[in-house]
Amino acid sequence: MLYGPDRVFYAGLLGRPRKRTSGALMLYASMDGMLELTVEGEPTRTVEAAVVMPNTMHSVSSDRLSVACVLIEPETIERAALAQLAATAAATPEAELAGRIRTAYRAFRHRPARHDITPAEFDTVIFGAPLPQRRFDPRIARVLDEMRAQPGNVLPASHCAAAANLSVSRFLHLFKAETDVSFRALRAWKRARHLLNFANEAINMAHLALDIGYPDSTHFSHSIRRFYGLKPRAIFSGSRELDIFRNAAVPLEHHPPA
Structure with missing residues (x-):
């Protein structure tokens, strides 16, 4: 996991979470197989990748119990750019979006220095260019x-x-x-x-x-x-083997x- 105050990239165990309401923009992609995504007020969908807006109640599950997830803090991006990012991600074919996130995972995994990745570099790996800062x-x-x-x-x-x-x-x-x-x-x-x-x-x-x-x-x-x-204990028990690279x-x- 790449952990920073503005961006997080996580690839690992998903567990079986209940409904969640993240404060971040979430991009999900299956590592293998498909995901079951339920957004409040919408029918459950079987997806390979998806975007969920900040502060939106949802749940995601996978029979493979693994997921790749990108967290983007919404206040760090211009409002129009955030809306455009969400719209573009939602309109992108799922296989393409999932492939982009999996490719980013491999790029991050093989990068020699992972503690000094800036938000601009993070964005460039995943989206091709830095997201404009608010x-x-x-x-x-x-x-x-x-x-x-x-x-x-x-x-x-x-x-x-x-x-x-x-x-x-x-x-x-x-x-x-x-x-x-x-x-x-x-x-x-x-x-x-x-x-x-x-x-x-x-x-x-x-x-x-x-x-x-x-x-x-x-x-x-x-x-x-x-x-x-x-629960906190479930998060910790599923993260014992997780490598965390922290950015300032x-x-x-x-x-x-x-």
Whole structure:
């Protein structure tokens, strides 16, 4: 797995997850055989590859119990480019999209240096060119950079508002206007996403829950199941042999505040 704050490429065991609601744009491809995909409100489809929009409840399964998956953080891409990417992926023949993702897997696997892959390089391997980066009000960019760099830190809205010299209500309004998602929802997703950084480690679950910002194990388990459709222990048990290559955060661009 290539793990970074903006992109993730995973190839490995799928398990048998329940419904999940990822905060990222998801591109799925079977490693072998076909996948069963159910998106909320739509009939189940048998697919070789598929795209699922961010914050969309869905489930995916495979008799082969393996999958390749690309996670793209939506706030890192221009809105129009994100919509175009999703539309293009959905219109691409499944065999072609699956082949592109499998080819990317082989390219990443045989790359000598995998800890220094930038989002632009990641995008080029999969999509042929870097995806255009969204620019933010600098006050929001600073908050997003902190979320991405240290997602396990407790980050109250009141703290962010004060740092931006805004009221809490104005900060929350500006944050959603810039990112298209609420501060609370994005903070919850980044925290749950941070679990992937430790997925192949032998670690105490209760301690991990506290270390990445959850008040207790119950909240930890509930959040992980909501985002991944699996209990934390199931994720860890299926990731013991997983190689994880971690990439550092790249600061977001910003535009002058309105």
